[in-house]
Amino acid sequence: MLFFLALFIFAGTGLTTFGCFIKSFYIMIAGRAVYGIGGDSITSSQWALVLEYFSPEEIGKILVN
Numbered sequence: 001m002l003f004f005l006a007l008f009i010f011a012g013t014g015l016t017t018f019g020c021f022i023k024s025f026y027i028m029i030a031g032r033a034v035y036g037i038g039g040d041s042i043t044s045s046q047w048a049l050v051l052e053y054f055s056p057e058e059i060g061k062i063l064v065n
Helices: 001-022 025-053 056-064
Strands: none
Touching: 001 025
């Protein structure tokens, strides 16, 4: 799952770079949209994994310090 989300981030970055290279605003926007889908989803997935492997007390200690 995380691998495919990382591919979305990679593809979005590549598409944005390509749009900059050919000076196409719409391709840059499409690249940012693809990047956003991958980035937001991977952030949610990472939090789900952290909450699965660590207890709330451990997470609270990390966030306070």
